[in-house]
Structures are given as structure tokens and as C-alpha cells.
Amino acid sequence: MKTVNIEFTLNGAKTKVTVPANMTLVHLLRKELGLTGTKIGCDKGECGACAVLINGKSMNSCLVLAAQVDGKEVTTIEGLENEGKLHPIQEAFIEEGAIQCGYCTPGMVISAKFLLDRNPDPTDDEIKTGISGNLCRCTGYTKIVNAVRAAAQKLKNAGGGGETR
């Protein structure tokens, strides 16, 4: 079949589309579904601008066929905010001044989310490894690492104690 019918969950909403077999996920998201938060930089897996979460795992959506997310859960940068309130990782990026042109930011935030979901208390080295697949041509990374560290703290505070009971 040169086209494929797929049904997947996109930022929490059931989505049904028919896609050409050779369409990448990033193309589906941006051109067909209008979710332009996910960026295209290199279009070959090297820059991380197109990173999204698929079943909770970060992947570069320029190297995934749209057909491959059938039945899966896809979260893009647009899916991180909650009823108009930014995700703590997004807030931390703004507060720490970790955004200049912003082109790398959606991918950076997705990589940070993937890292912090698994490792709520990363060392700076772990943060650097966590964002190692995301290139930034503006910031020099220092402020991005600071932002991820600050985000980890925010998430811990929001989680609140946790030791009760």
C-alpha cells in the first residue's frame, strides 16, 4: 500500500489520518496537523530539533515514518503544557535564559523530559549526556544545562516531600 491508515494518540487526543507511506512523522505533525512547535533542522537525525516522545521515549521524528506511530502515543512540545500553564521544564528554560533564537528549544525540552522522567536527580554530566543529541548554535549550552538542573528542582518541589505515609 502506498498510503497507510493510522490511528494514534497525539498529545492525549485520538487522531486518525491517512498518510503516504513515505511521509515522515515530522512532516505529518508540521504540514498536515499544523503542529509547528516541532522543528526540522538537519532532517537526518543529527540535530534533535525534531525530537518528540513516542510511548514516552524520545526519538527524532525526521527518522520515523508516520506509519510507524500507528497505535502509539505521541507527545510533542505542544503537549507538555497543562491547561495553558507551561510545563516546569518550559518555565525553567525561560527563567534561566536558556532560549535565544529558540529553534533548538522544543527538542531540548523533549530530551530534558525524557531524561527527568527516568532520572529525577541527574548530575551535570548526566544532563549533558541527556541533551547530547540536541544541537544549539546560540547558547553555548551552559544555560540549557542550568535550566534542566532548575527544572529537576522544580519538579521535585512540585512532587512535594513524597515521604509521607
Place this chain on the structure above:
Amino acid sequence: MRPFDYLRPKSAEEAIEMKARLGKKASFLAGGTDLLVKLKEDAVRPEALIDLSFIESLKEIREADGTVAIGSLASYADIGSSPLIERFGYILRQGALEIGAPQIQNAATIGGNIANASPAADGIPPIYALGAHITLVGKEGRRVVAVEDFFTGPGKTVLKEDELIIEIGFPKMMEQDKGFFKKIGQRKALAISKASVAAVLHIANGKIEEARVALGAVAPTVIRCPKTETLLKGRKISGSLIEEAAKSVSSESMAIGDVRSTPEYRDYVIGVLFERGMRNIFSDILP
């Protein structure tokens, strides 16, 4: 990308049947991290893709008496976080964590890494050093190939047109075994290896009983180092033995030059990597 048909088998059997029917016209698709790049560059032109990524049974990592078997569709993230691999094949875990970056590890499969057959692939030297076997199934049945016999050149393997890589199996590393994987690239992440080395040493009574040393990115395929392995056999670990073996590793390297580095640099640096790896794992007994 040019148009292609998209097929989604639910089982390995169905995938093999599809490939047998379509032959050269079809390519298997696993994590897509090599294939999609090639499709975009128009370097390959399949008429159909057979998507293996929905075959859950090929993603399992399991143990069976004395061995560990990794399904070909296991991702490097699966391998990097597997307790079985950490315990019985940790040098492969070290390799897995060097692949690209988290987004690449989440997609890239070991089967795709092997089928792609780059001499610089980071998953391959560890499985040489582990003494792995690769199980292939095609329309004529199943065969098991030793990893050394699988690769025939850069991008070339003994895989037949209708064959699917099913799993990679290796004998468990035991208490007495020590090993490491080390790589050097242009930069820390997302860098193709300029040189890499993996080793597994079986130690008994303070002596090396058996050694397997494999080098990546310094020959048309990953290679073993027979001379170095013989040199190490039966010897007691010492600083001078490690230095001697590192020189031997450099002499067995057959590097060529390319845009990433010169042959002299590669032959030299691979000895240095080997020496560092050895000094790390024997830091408790070396001065």
C-alpha cells in the same frame, strides 16, 4: 523520499514470507536510523518497506542455560537498561551507551546495526569480544553464524536476500571474566568512531586463561586480534604485559585514512585505547 509500499508483518514468519516473495525489491525497516537517512539521500531505492518494528517477540532479551539471547529488534536503549546485559554482557552495555545520543538509542536496533555492517558500528566489537552467534532465518530455514563469519566487508554480510536476523546470542560473562569497550570519536556524542576496541578476558589464578580482543573502524570489517590474544594467553597481568599487548594491538590494526583521521593516528590510538581499558579493569591489581 521516493514512494514505496509499506508492509507491516505481525510475526517473524510473516516478515520472512514477505521478503521471500518480494526479494531485492523490498527492504526490512527496523529503527530506521540508517535506512531513512539512505532513503532520503536516494542511496537505496526499495519498492517496498517491510516494517519489523511492530514484531514484539523480536524485542526480547532473555537468558537460557549459560547464554543470553538478544532479539534483533531490541533497541540500544533496551540493551543499555537490561539487567541481564548489565550482569552478563556489560561490555555491550558500554557500547550501547556510546551509540549516537538518547534519541538514537531509543530507535536504533542491534539487528539494524549488524545488518548495516559498518566497520565503525559500536555494537559490533562488543559482540566479537563476547564470542557471539547470529541466528538467521530464511525460506530455507534457520542457520547460526559465528559473528566473525557474518561480515564480509564494509556494508557486506553473508545475509541472503530472504533472510531475517532473528537474534544475537552469546555465552554469559562469568565472575572470573573482565572486559571493556572503548571508543574514540570526533566529539563526545553523535560521532562515528575513529577507532574502538572491545575485550573480554577470562582470568584464573591471576592469569589470563583466554582473551578475545576486537577492533572497530580500523579494517574493512571489525577484526579480532589473534596475535595479541595468543600473547596474552597464560600470562600474569602486569603493567609491562599491558604495554606489550597494546603495541601488538597497534600492529594488528589495519587502518586506512579517511576524512575522520589518518591511518597512523588510528593504529596508534587504538593501542592507547586498549591500554586504558586494561588499566581500568585491572586497577585493583596494578600499581
